[in-house]
Amino acid sequence: MREGLRPSSGERAWRITGHYGAGKSSFALLLAHLLSGKEANIPPQVRRVVDFGRNEPPFVSVLVTCAREPLAVSILRGLFDAAQHIYGRRSNPLVAEP
DSSP states (O other), rough: OTGGGGTOOOOOOOOOOOOSSSSSHHHHHHHHHHTTTOOGOHHHHHHTSSSSOSSSSSOOOOOOOOOOOOHHHHHHHHHHHHHHHOOOOOOOOOSSOO
């Protein structure tokens, strides 16, 4: 995954599969905290074994949950919410043009 985050890399997609309850969501949350620079939110047991050396800027985590709507709408809603979290609730960030 780290190799795929390099600017020149073409490896941008990953798939995580496993049985119900295997920890896929927990891993995704751990990865989101790692990539967004929120090491303080990571359990001490994990912090001891993970290298937090940063060569790249932190990423912004965008939460997208499934709903009975087109996937694009869910993604845009997640981007909008993340932008409001960064710039403040009173801002009206332009996430996409109509």
